[in-house]
Amino acid sequence: MTPSSALTLNELRFSYKSQWTTKQFEVLKGITLEVGEGETFGFLGHNGAGKTTTIKCVLDLIRLTSGAIELFGVEHHHPQARQSIGYLPEQPYFYDHLSIRELVSMYAHLSGVAHRDVPGAVSTALGRVGMEQRAGDRMHSLSKGLMQRVAMAQALVAKPKLLILDEPFSGLDPIGRKEFKDLLAEEKEKGTTIFVSSHILEDIEYLCDRVSIMAHGELKTVLPIAALSDHAHERFELFLEKEEEPRELSGAKPQEVLQQNLVRYVFSDKKDAESALSQALASSKHVVSYGKVRRTLEELFVELVGGKE
């Protein structure tokens, strides 16, 4: 663990026994990870990969089978380790009969905000998610998107040093998504460490400094977002006008572009791409475009988890 580490996972393993048989199910298979202070870290994986289980282990909601977790250098079992955490759960649900203000005040108190500071902290947090005008509404009257906003407010209310967000963009409309992205960018600017799990890879790519991709309980890769522009992740795209029966070019299969009269060829090797371009020009095919493109996170994700999403 480095001195500036916000979250350290060391060889995390979690398995459980089936209720009726002696069969063991291994959910986490030795996750090792380190998130630095002030870093925005994307935690990706297919459904059932073990992301939420990992988060629950970090929050001590699930007891580890083996391994260790530290939060700002404190062993995660100690309640004080969770003193600086703001957590937004997946599909948040709150107490129906409380008003928004009462609910967020309760979480502010529980997070250790001084009594006299609670009203101000609650107003600020609600203002940041655009819910101050509705502070008196009861929780049961809220839609999923508004519930998500309240969930974000309760996560932010105590100005945490580490934000753990499980699917924060779920249930939000495009405006809400944009507002949340801006809000997280503000937090990032302030130096808050953000650990975010999401299926909306475009947002992760926009926000995060580094991402990890998890599949079947294992960490497949951890890489900086900037590395997607590296040589190892570059590829070449050739677009041709669609023919009757498009054929393979330099080993690349043709991919039809829907709604457009185009065929796309993708090459990871520059030589293959150039050879395909020469072939196309020589056979007087109509070349629409050719160029080097950066691999997207989505493509990397699909490649690493074997298309299982």
Next chain:
Amino acid sequence: MTSIWIIAQNTFRESVRSKVLYSLMLFALLLVSVSALFGSVTIGDQAKVVKDFGLFSLSLFCTFYVILSGSLLLFKELSRKTIYNILSRAIPRWKFLLGKYVGMLLTASVMLVIMGLGFSLFVLLFDARFDWNLLLAYYSIFLELVIICAAAIFFSSIVVTPMLIGLFTAGVFLAGRSAGFLLYFLDNETLAAPLRYLIKVFHLLLPHLDQLHVADAIVYGVTVPFEQVFFGTVYAFGYAGVLLLLAHLLFERRDFA
């Protein structure tokens, strides 16, 4: 201490805003009113009948509330996952359990105070004087609730089905109220020694709610000695403390998957 109180306050707030509490209070008041009818067709002291029936209703409905809310208390937190947001903060699990316990006991106590006040005023119609002894009867019901609430928390920490939690808690109440009957078996020489020993252990383990229950004595004007009230208080809080400690040990090992 603050976090326990915050959780208790939230539990209380949630309870007093739900319709279940008011429905139960309404039923209890209806039952108390019915006692006046029984009183009018009874030979003897009408006030005694009203008091007897009224105190029975108060105890029954408060206990029923605790069984009902206790069986759903942790179940709802777990099924709706609201517990995640609390335990993900710097709150030890025992504080959460204790907060829930205090909140439930607070709600049941407020219910008892409101119904008790209404009942005392109702008794005034028959007795023409305020019966201060009724306060002692209410206190004995409160002591019972101290134990029943702890039993509900204890069963919630090991059982996940609300129905079972409710049945077990109700079982504790009924068995506790009938604990004295086991003594008849202990005195029975015809029973085999191991069986008598088993009954003795069972008798020791059960909460002696029958000893706490002083309503009958109050209705019939028998003085309740101070020692009984004092030791009853110590016993009720001690018993509840042990149940909560066991609940904590079990809850501490639980995974919230």
